[in-house]
Amino acid sequence: MEQDAPALIGDFSIAANKFPAESSGLAEGNRIQLFKMECLYLSTNIRIVLISGKSLMKQAMERTPALTQLTEDEKMLQDAAKDFAESQIRPKTRAMDEDAELDPELVRQFFDMGLMGIEIPEKYRGGGGTFFMSIVAIEQISRVDASVGVFMDVQNTLVNNAFLNWANDDIKERYLPQLANDKVGAYCLSEADSGSDAFALKTTAREEGDEYVLNGSKLWITNAKEADIFLVFANTNPDAGYKGITAFIVEREFEGFSVSKKEDKLGIRASSTCEILLENCHVPKKNILGDVGNGYKVAIETLNEGRIGIGAQMVGIAQGALDAALGYTQERKQFKKKISDFQGVRFQLARMATDIETARLLVYNSARLKENGERFLKEAAMAKYHASEVAENVSSLAVDLFGGYGYVKEYPVEKYYRDAKIGKIYEGTSNMQLNTISKLLLK
Numbered sequence: 001m002e003q004d005a006p007a008l009i010g011d012f013s014i015a016a017n018k019f020p021a022e023s024s025g026l027a028e029g030n031r032i033q034l035f036k037m038e039c040l041y042l043s044t045n046i047r048i049v050l051i052s053g054k055s056l057m058k059q060a061m062e063r064t065p066a067l068t069q070l071t072e073d074e075k076m077l078q079d080a081a082k083d084f085a086e087s088q089i090r091p092k093t094r095a096m097d098e099d100a101e102l103d104p105e106l107v108r109q110f111f112d113m114g115l116m117g118i119e120i121p122e123k124y125r126g127g128g129g130t131f132f133m134s135i136v137a138i139e140q141i142s143r144v145d146a147s148v149g150v151f152m153d154v155q156n157t158l159v160n161n162a163f164l165n166w167a168n169d170d171i172k173e174r175y176l177p178q179l180a181n182d183k184v185g186a187y188c189l190s191e192a193d194s195g196s197d198a199f200a201l202k203t204t205a206r207e208e209g210d211e212y213v214l215n216g217s218k219l220w221i222t223n224a225k226e227a228d229i230f231l232v233f234a235n236t237n238p239d240a241g242y243k244g245i246t247a248f249i250v251e252r253e254f255e256g257f258s259v260s261k262k263e264d265k266l267g268i269r270a271s272s273t274c275e276i277l278l279e280n281c282h283v284p285k286k287n288i289l290g291d292v293g294n295g296y297k298v299a300i301e302t303l304n305e306g307r308i309g310i311g312a313q314m315v316g317i318a319q320g321a322l323d324a325a326l327g328y329t330q331e332r333k334q335f336k337k338k339i340s341d342f343q344g345v346r347f348q349l350a351r352m353a354t355d356i357e358t359a360r361l362l363v364y365n366s367a368r369l370k371e372n373g374e375r376f377l378k379e380a381a382m383a384k385y386h387a388s389e390v391a392e393n394v395s396s397l398a399v400d401l402f403g404g405y406g407y408v409k410e411y412p413v414e415k416y417y418r419d420a421k422i423g424k425i426y427e428g429t430s431n432m433q434l435n436t437i438s439k440l441l442l443k
């Protein structure tokens with residue numbers, strides 16, 4: 001029996017009647033399943049000959065889905081994040097950018113939506129989701145506002161991730177429910193004199209009874225204004241170099257801890273970026289994440305994964321800029337025509353969309369590799385490197401396509417352009433990504 005392509009993929013229980021029970025001998029559930037499979041096949045333009053229910057099912061099982069074909073759970077979260085971004089974030093974006101402040105109501109909503117603990121297991125009152133789900137959510141939020149995107153990105157892909165990979169049971173029980181439900185986290189590695197050369201950090205940790213006493217300062221700390229839980233890297237044995245670096249969990253209320261100057265930035269202005277001071281800051285030994293001296297591993301492995309999140313943030317920015325340009329070019333008229341009627345403009349839009357797709361595929365692929373326990377270091381570096389290039393180029397072209405209106409704050413594209421710039425800087429500059437890629441190519 002050969003089937004025609006269905007005009008509409010909608011109510012599967014109705015559509016399953018294409019496979020009458022009496023002729024196929026299949027139960028209702030199997031017929032629905034069959035129809036879903038047929039839609040999957042036909043939607044990829046493959047006409048199939050239905051020989052028997054069993055062989056179709058077998059073929060469908062063996063078919064590898066495309067990278068952009070999401071599971072039902074991934075799609076649900078993607079849609080929820082997109083709706084939330086459009087309805088709750090977009091109306092606030094301009095004011096938050098001008099005020100350089102994240103709306104506190106949004107912080108609460110992010111927790112209520114379950115977007116701050118996506119991967120945290122349900123037994124710690126988290127979402128029980130996957131890394132890939134965090135990535136699609138970061139992309140959707142950043143499509144509307146990348147400042148808010150990085151707020152949830154740091155929580156999910158750096159802080160929560162470090163806790164999930166390195167914490168003992170006691171730390172997990174004490175901190176994961178808080179991170180999933182009401183406490184914002186921050187990741188404190190960089191210092192004034194150690195950025196790309198992160199392990200040259202100078203913050204020290206001196207052992208004192210059942211505590212460590214931390215001294216030093218951290219710079220550029222995202223979420224510092226909103227956070228209560230800070231993952232701080234300090235050296236317990238500077239003579240041992242990077243092998244003395246240790247990861248400490250520091251709470252905002254700990255003695256000797258303070259949040260200092262807030263930076264006034266070019267882009268992602270609503271995201272807080274502050275200096276952190278540690279002046280004889282007392283941290284109990286039970287708050288060491290991982291072991292003494294393996295903080296460099298905690299730092300590097302977390303950042304390896306985190307940079308996929310920045311890739312997703314950049315894809316979101318680029319998509320947001322393209323969507324704005326698609327709308328504007330179909331409205332704006334010059335020479336008595338919509339500017340989207342000019343081939344020069346159409347080709348620009350087509351190139352933008354193509355570049356975004358390449359970046360998205362790199363990001364999704366590295367996220368899938370990580371999730372499947374495969375090597376992903378080179379792919380993650382490529383994803384961040386390429387996505388940040390694409391975000392900058394696409395948002396710049398979007399400004400061009402808006403003409404003079406692209407240059408003013410009344411329209412959204414100048415913000416995408418400013419926000420895109422950070423992609424080449426944080427979580428490893430583009431040069432550092434190229435270092436990683438070339439090292440892995442040449443070894």
Ligand SMILES: Cc1cc2nc3c(=O)[nH]c(=O)nc-3n(C[C@H](O)[C@H](O)[C@H](O)COP(=O)(O)OP(=O)(O)OC[C@H]3O[C@@H](n4cnc5c(N)ncnc54)[C@H](O)[C@@H]3O)c2cc1C
Pocket residue numbers: 154187188189190192193194195196197219220221222223265273422425426427428429430431432435
């Ligand atoms: C908005 C913002 C938010 C941030 N959030 C955080 C955060 O939450 N937590 C945190 O710990 N840090 C954070 N950072 C810090 C960020 O990760 C660093 O700024 C970044 O790693 C670069 O370090 P740097 O600024 O010291 O630049 P440098 O390391 O001084 O680099 C300057 C230039 O030299 C180049 N360079 C350096 N070394 C090499 C080399 N070996 N080969 C080739 N080129 C090289 C770099 O590519 C760059 O172009 C944030 C920064 C910003 C701006």
